[in-house]
Amino acid sequence: MEARKPYDIDRLTDVALRVFAERGYDGASMDDVARAAGITKAGIYHHVAAKEALLERGLRRALDALFAIAEEPEAREGAAIRRLEHIVHRVVEATFTLLPELTVLFRVRANSPVTREAVERRRAFDRLVAGLIRQAQSEGAIAATFDPALASRLIFGMSNSLVEWYHPGGQLGPAEIAAAVENLVFDGLRGPGAGAV
Template identity: 40%
Template sequence: MSVCVDVFNRYGYDATSMGTLSKHLGISKSAIYHHVESKEAILGQALDRALDSLEAVFESVLASDHGPVNKLEAILDGSVRVLVDQMPYVTLLLRLRGNSEIEEAALQRRRTLTRTVEDLVREAQELGELRTDVSGKSAPRLMLGMVNSIVDWYQPGRSGTVDQLTATVVTMVFSGLRA
C-alpha cells in the first residue's frame, strides 16, 4: 500500500496507471489484481487510513468533558500528530479533487471534520472564550489550512519534534505571534 501511495503522490492519482504501479511494486499488473480489484480500491483503502485516523481523534476529543477551546486545541494537536504519523496518506487525501465517487466521499468526510471545528469555534465565541471579531467560518478553515500545509514542508527529524510542532501550531492559533 505504501508504495502505491508514494507513486500516487509523486505522479498524481489520475496520471498513475496500473502499469506504473506494477513497475514500482516490481510485480505484474495481473499480480496486483490478485490482491485488489482496481486502482480505485487502492485509493479507497489509502484514504480510509488517513480519514479513519483523523476521525478517531475528533471522536475521542468530542467525547471528552472539556470546553470548546480545549477541544479545539486537542483537535489541532491530534490532527498534527496524525498528519505526521500518516503523512503520505494524508498528503494523498489533501490532493484530492473530487474526480470520482471515492474522492468525493473522502472530501465529504473532510468537510464534516471542518464543520465540527467550525461548530466548536462558534460555541467558544458564544461562550466568550474566543474573539467574536474573527469569522467563525474563516477561522476553522485557516486553522486547518495551517495544519494541512505541514505536508509541504515538515521533515521528521529535520524540522523539530512532533511535540514541538504541535505546540507551535496550538500556540500560534490561540496566542498568535505578538509578544
C-alpha cells in the first residue's frame, strides 16, 4: 500500500491510469481512483480539477514517449529499414514500461478536445512511420506492394494489441514478445526459419 506517503500529481496519475486501464476511462469514476489511491475524493480534487485532467496527463506521457523514440539517433540516421526496425523495437519496449498509459491511449476515442488532440498526435506518429516505410520502399528494402499508411496501422495494431493480453510475470517475457513482433513484422510467419511451400 502506498497510502501513507503524501500524493503528488505524478503518483496520482500513475494510480488513475491503472484504474482507467482496468475499468475503461468511461467506466472509471473518481471514487474508483480515490479508492485505489487510498485517499479521499477531496484529496484528489486538491491535485486535479477533473477526471479528464488525469487522462490528459496520461495521454501526454504515452505520446511524449512515442515521439521521444522517433527522436533517438537510431530512428533518425541510417537506412530507412533499420530506422523502422529501431522504432518498432522501442515502441514494443515502451508498451511494457508504460503499459497503463499506452493501454489508455490505444483505446481512446476522439470525443472531447483532450482526446481529439491525443488522437491527432497519434496519427502524426503513424504518418511519421508511414514516411519511413515509403523511404524503405524506395531503397528497395520493403516490398513495394504495401500501402505505407496501411502497413503502419497494421504494425501498430499488432504491437498495440499487447496491452489487451500481456500480463507481467506471464510465461513469455518482454524480450520474447518483442522478438516475435519484429520477426512477424519484418519477415512474416514464413520467414527465414521456414522452408518454401
